[in-house]
Structure formats: structure tokens, C-alpha cells
Amino acid sequence: MMPVWTKSGKKHAVTLLKVQDCHVLRYISKEESGGKTSKLLVGGKNGSPFFKSEAAMEIFKEAGVPPKQKVTTFNVTDDAIIKPGTPLYAAHFRPGQFVDVTAKTIGKGFQGVMKRWGFKGQPASHGQTKTHRRPGAISTNKAAKVYRGKKMPGKMGNIYRTSFGLKVWRINTKHDIIYVNGSVPGHTNCLVKVKDSKLPTYKDCNKNPPFPTFFADGDESLPEDLYDEEIFQFTDPSVTYA
Amino acid sequence: CRMSSDGKPAKFQPPPKPVIIDKQKQREEKRFLSPEFIPPRGRIDPLKLFLERKDMIQRRKVFNIPEFYVGSILAVTTADPYANNKTNRFVGICIQRGGKGLGATFVLRNVIEDQGVEICYELYSPRIQAIEVLKLEKRLDDNLMYLRDALPQYSTFDMNMKPVSHLDHEEVPVNKLQVRMKPKPWSKRWERPKYNIKGIKFELPEEKMRKAQKWSQPWLEFDMMREYDTSKIEEKIWKEVSEELKK
Numbered sequence: 001m002m003p004v005w006t007k008s009g010k011k012h013a014v015t016l017l018k019v020q021d022c023h024v025l026r027y028i029s030k031e032e033s034g035g036k037t038s039k040l041l042v043g044g045k046n047g048s049p050f051f052k053s054e055a056a057m058e059i060f061k062e063a064g065v066p067p068k069q070k071v072t073t074f075n076v077t078d079d080a081i082i083k084p085g086t087p088l089y090a091a092h093f094r095p096g097q098f099v100d101v102t103a104k105t106i107g108k109g110f111q112g113v114m115k116r117w118g119f120k121g122q123p124a125s126h127g128q129t130k131t132h133r134r135p136g137a138i139s140t141n142k143a144a145k146v147y148r149g150k151k152m153p154g155k156m157g158n159i160y161r162t163s164f165g166l167k168v169w170r171i172n173t174k175h176d177i178i179y180v181n182g183s184v185p186g187h188t189n190c191l192v193k194v195k196d197s198k199l200p201t202y203k204d205c206n207k208n209p210p211f212p213t214f215f216a217d218g219d220e221s222l223p224e225d226l227y228d229e230e231i232f233q234f235t236d237p238s239v240t241y242a
Numbered sequence: 243c244r245m246s247s248d249g250k251p252a253k254f255q256p257p258p259k260p261v262i263i264d265k266q267k268q269r270e271e272k273r274f275l276s277p278e279f280i281p282p283r284g285r286i287d288p289l290k291l292f293l294e295r296k297d298m299i300q301r302r303k304v305f306n307i308p309e310f311y312v313g314s315i316l317a318v319t320t321a322d323p324y325a326n327n328k329t330n331r332f333v334g335i336c337i338q339r340g341g342k343g344l345g346a347t348f349v350l351r352n353v354i355e356d357q358g359v360e361i362c363y364e365l366y367s368p369r370i371q372a373i374e375v376l377k378l379e380k381r382l383d384d385n386l387m388y389l390r391d392a393l394p395q396y397s398t399f400d401m402n403m404k405p406v407s408h409l410d411h412e413e414v415p416v417n418k419l420q421v422r423m424k425p426k427p428w429s430k431r432w433e434r435p436k437y438n439i440k441g442i443k444f445e446l447p448e449e450k451m452r453k454a455q456k457w458s459q460p461w462l463e464f465d466m467m468r469e470y471d472t473s474k475i476e477e478k479i480w481k482e483v484s485e486e487l488k489k
Contacts, residue, residue, distance in 0.1 A: 002294060003345045009321065009369040016290055175289060188285055232368045234300040239368040241323040 004169050004179065005232040009239045014169055015184045017101070017192060019176040021046045022088040023065045027081055028073075037075045040082060043068030044191055070191040080212040090176040091214035093194070095228035097168045098202035099178075102193040103186035107158030117151040161185045165199045171226040272411070274309045275480045277339060278346030278365065280472050294343040295479070299486045301366050308373060312336050313381030313417060315399055316350060318363055319372045329371060332361055333401050337386035351389060353398040358390065377406040380416045382440040391428040392421045392442075435459070 004014040025041040033039050041059065047069035049057060060067045063084045093099065113119045113135040121133045135153075139146045163184055170179040178194065186192060196206065227233055279298070281291050301307075310316060315335050322330040334350030337360070341347045346365045351358065363370060389397045396419075408414075420443035423432075432439050433446060435458040444451060462468070 002290075002343065003364070003366075005368050009367075011364075011367070016293070018287075018289070172293065175293070177289075177293070189287060234297055235304065236368075238305060238321065238371045240321050240371070241328045 001183065002179075005239075006230045007232050007239065008230075009232075012169070012181055013183070014179045014181060017178045017180055017184070017194060019088065019090040019092075019178065020044070021066070021068070023063065023068070024082045024084050024086050024088065025059050025063045025065065025068070025071065026084050035075065037077060038081065039073045040076050042072055042074060042088065044070035044072070070193075072193045074195065082212050086213070087216065089173070089214050089216060090171050090178050091173050091222055091226075092210060093168050093171060093178055094206075094209055095168050095170055095226050095231070096205070096207075097209065098197040098199070098205050099166050099168055099180060100162050100164045100195045100197050100199075101166055101180060101184045102160055102162040102195070103184060103190055105157045105159055105161050105185045106187050108156040110154065111156040112153045113151065116153060116156045119151075165197050165202060167228075169228050169231055172224065173222045173226065174224045272413075273480055273484075275476055275483065276307070276309070276346075276365075278342050279479050279483060280342070280476060282342050283470055291343070295482070297344060298366060299483060302487060305370075306373075307365060308375045310336060310348075310373075310375050310378060311380045311414065312339055312384055312386060314375055314379055315377040315403065316348075317372075317374045317376055317403075318350065318361075318370060320363070320367075321369045321371055331401075332359075333376065333399055333403060334359075334361070335386070335389070335397065335399060337389055351386075351397050352401075353394045354401075356394070358394065358397060374405065375408075376403050378408045378414060380414050382416070382418060383438075385437075386441070387430070388423070388428075388432045388437075388439060388442055389421065391430075391432065392423050396421050 002014050002016065004012050006012070021044070023043050025043045028039040028041065030036070030038045043060070043063075043065065045068060046066045049060075049067040052067055056071070057067065059071075065085060108115070112133050114121050114133050119135060122128050122131045122136070124132060135151075138150055138152070163182065166184070167181040168178055169181060171177070172179075180194075184192060232239065279295065281288075313335065315333065317331060317333045319329050319331045321328060332350060332352070334352035336348050337351050338349045339346070340349075341364075344366045347362050348365065349360055349362045351360045353359070419441065421441055422443055422445070426446075430437065431454070432442060433444055433451060433454040435455060
């Protein structure tokens with residue numbers, strides 16, 4: 001995570017996400033998947049072929065692509081279908097866009113109810129016998145049962161969670177890096193899924209994004225760094241207030 | 243003309259050649275790499291450090307960040323939207339340099355009208371308009387937080403202080419000042435060996451100093467897992483940074 005300053009002098013914390021060897025693996029049509037839209041399977045970082053099932057290896061062979069560590073599905077409209085085997089780059093996103101980031105949270109193992117659900121526990125003294133971090137009562141008398149989904153101790157973390165509405169401040173096209181506002185679930189160097197934001201406030205925020213995606217062998221050549229309008233670039237002189 | 247003992251005119255002896263001490267060469271041998279360039283230990287991608295360093299060098303090309311140490315007296319002018327001239331100048335002694343990369347900070351302390359004031363500035367913040375080193379010197383410690391519990395005379399510096407000149411080729415002077423403290427209680431127990439402070443003149447009874455040594459951890463200096471040898475990393479980064487800055 002790094003600091004980023006705006007032209008008015010405010011500081012924001014930013015997470016760096018690297019787009020490493022992303023390829024489109026397969027196109028699944030609407031009828032085949034049974035959903036409302038067609039899907040595209042996208043694979044992430046290159047990994048070893050040894051611990052993958054035969055079915056997974058077939059998908060990679062069909063697309064003509066080295067085996068990937070992470071495979072995700074994206075729901076796509078019919079006009080945004082991409083041919084399997086095309087590489088995807090960080091320039092697919094533009095600064096000023098808003099983005100949702102999904103990843104597996106850091107696994108904390110088996111945790112008690114205070115850490116896992118934020119219960120208050122019991123006082124440390126004043127006669128408490130062996131009860132300082134316990135859940136206390138788990139149901140009422142009339143219910144005569146414990147409801148399903150009762151918050152209790154258990155394995156915490158290592159589940160998929162999403163941070164919504166993160167602004168993209170900067171894109172580095174040479175190293176394929178996206179600078180995303182705020183923090184992102186997961187540990188350092190973990191695999192992450194980045195999507196256009198589903199929040200209704202940012203529905204009209206994408207002004208002319210590369211559609212369906214940014215093709216590297218196309219005609220347009222982008223500069224090495226793409227900045228948002230409000231960001232302070234280090235080539236400018238220091239900020240002054242008029 | 244002078245006659246030698248032979249009576250013949252003496253052979254012309256040219257005057258001895260002046261010895262030129264090349265101060266430029268002496269200056270090049272001296273390297274200073276700002277501590278925020280040194281990467282911290284941990285599972286950090288070297289690409290991220292490389293990009294951060296690029297940004298830091300870019301900022302240094304536009305804005306000059308001088309060499310300074312903990313214990314030097316600095317004057318910093320920042321942009322302030324609520325001040326008269328839209329700028330704010332603060333003079334103080336640097337008591338701490340923290341953070342790595344773009345988020346590197348330094349804390350300046352001064353006593354203004356009997357009120358101790360500490361301001362934490364970010365080195366790479368765009369609101370800083372000028373950093374001047376009024377007096378470049380080092381102290382016996384890396385962290386001068388104990389000045390909070392020292393007599394106020396050690397933290398007062400004149401706001402309109404004139405810069406003290408420092409020649410480039412000379413070594414940075416180390417001020418071996420031993421500071422006198424206010425009576426206890428202090429904010430931290432500075433006599434304990436974990437702070438390893440050499441710049442305080444402890445006027446505590448011997449009994450207390452001996453009891454404080456109870457918290458010493460003599461095995462720490464032999465702990466191999468805590469060793470972090472930065473000499474090779476520093477050389478590589480120094481080469482990279484100096485090449486980029488010369489461009």
C-alpha cells in the first residue's frame with residue numbers, strides 16, 4: 001500500500017494490484033450455463049500443471065495457454081464476448097473508474113466468539129468464575145432450540161469477501177499495475193478478482209472504457225503511466241493555495 | 243643575487259610545487275543514502291519497491307530534499323490555506339525519522355512561548371514548499387524523544403535562526419551533548435537499557451541505575467534472526483538513485 005496525494009494536498013492510501021498473465025480461457029453461452037447472461041472463464045497467474053485435475057488441464061490446452069493458478073467466471077453481455085486465448089492487460093481499466101475487488105480473506109484459524117463476531121465477553125474481575133471470553137446465553141427459554149446460523153466460535157477467515165466502490169487512481173501500462181483506493185481483502189501477494197463496480201452510484205462513471213477490452217497489438221499506444229485528473233503527479237511543482 | 247659558499251651564483255632552485263588537495267574527490271567518496279530508501283524486511287514484492295523508488299526519485303528531481311540527520315535543525319515551509327501568506331514556516335530540531343518509501347516522515351520539535359510543539363511532516367508530501375537545513379549535525383542517539391522530558395532549554399530554537407554554514411567535504415559533526423532532565427516522572431523510563439540512550443546525563447541514584455539494568459536483554463545482540471545486513475542492498479540502491487538523479 002502506498003500514499004497518493006491529490007492536487008488539493010489530501011492524502012489517500014492506495015493498494016497496488018498486478019495483472020499477471022491473465023488470459024480468457026473459455027466462452028460459455030447463455031443456454032449452456034443456464035444463467036441470464038453468457039459467461040467468460042478467465043485465468044490468472046501462471047502456475048504448475050502438477051496439482052491440477054485433468055479437466056482443468058483440458059481447458060488450458062483448448063485455449064492454448066499455460067496452466068493458471070486462479071480461474072474465475074465473469075458474467076458478460078453478448079456484445080462483450082472475447083475470443084478464448086486473448087491476453088488481458090491492466091489497461092482494460094482506466095483511472096477515474098470504480099471497481100469491486102474480491103479475494104479470500106486472511107485465515108485466522110479457529111477463533112473464539114469475541115474475535116470472530118465482536119461479542120463483548122464478560123468482566124475481568126468482580127467474581128467472574130472462569131468466564132471472561134465466553135458467548136454467554138445462546139438462545140431464549142421459549143424458543144427451546146438454538147436457531148440456525150447462531151454466532152458461535154469456529155474457523156474465521158479464508159473466505160471470499162468483496163470491497164465495493166474502490167476508485168482507480170493510476171494505471172501503469174508497462175508493468176500492468178492498477179492503483180486502487182483503500183484496502184483490499186487478502187494477504188500481500190494474494191490472488192484477487194477485479195470487476196467493474198455494481199454499485200448504483202457509479203453506474204454511469206465509465207466514460208469510454210476500452211470495449212470489449214484493451215488489445216495490445218491494436219493501433220493505439222498508451223503512455224507508460226495513466227493518471228486520474230485529481231492526482232498530484234510528481235513531475236509537477238509543489239502544491240500552492242492561491 | 244645571493245652567492246653560495248663557492249662564490250659562484252647559486253643554481254636556480256624553483257619554488258616547491260603547491261600541494262593541491264582535491265576536495266571534489268573527497269566529496270565523491272562520501273555517500274549519503276536517505277534512510278527511507280532502504281527496504282524493510284518482509285514479503286514485499288521488489289517490483290513495488292522499484293516503482294516507489296521511481297516516484298521518490300521523480301519527486302527529488304523537482305524538489306530538493308537535503309541531507310539531514312536526527313538532531314539537525316530544519317526550517318520547513320508548507321502550503322497552508324488558512325494562513326495569511328498561504329505559507330507556514332516552522333523551525334525545529336528533528337527528533338525522529340520514520341516510515342519507508344513514499345510515506346517517510348520526520349518530526350520537528352520546538353518550544354514556542356513556553357509551549358512544546360512537535361510537528362510530523364511527510365518528506366514527499368506536495369504541500370511542503372521548502373526544506374532548509376539550518377544546522378547539520380548528528381547526536382549520540384537515533385531517536386531524541388527524551389527531549390520531551392528534558393529541560394525546555396534543550397528544545398528551544400530561535401524561529402529566525404541564521405543557517406550555520408557547513409562545508410561539503412567535512413564530516414557531519416556529532417554533538418556529544420548530555421541533556422539534563424526534568425525531575426521524574428517521565429513519559430518513558432529512559433534509564434532502561436531497551437532505549438539505549440547515550441545522550442542523557444542521568445542524575446538518578448546509583449541504586450536506581452542498577453535496578454534498571456534488570457530489564458537488560460544481553461542476548462539480543464547475538465540473535466542471528468534479528469540481523470539485517472543492509473550494506474549490499476544500500477550499495478545497489480545508491481548506484482541506482484545517484485544515476486537517476488544525475489540525468
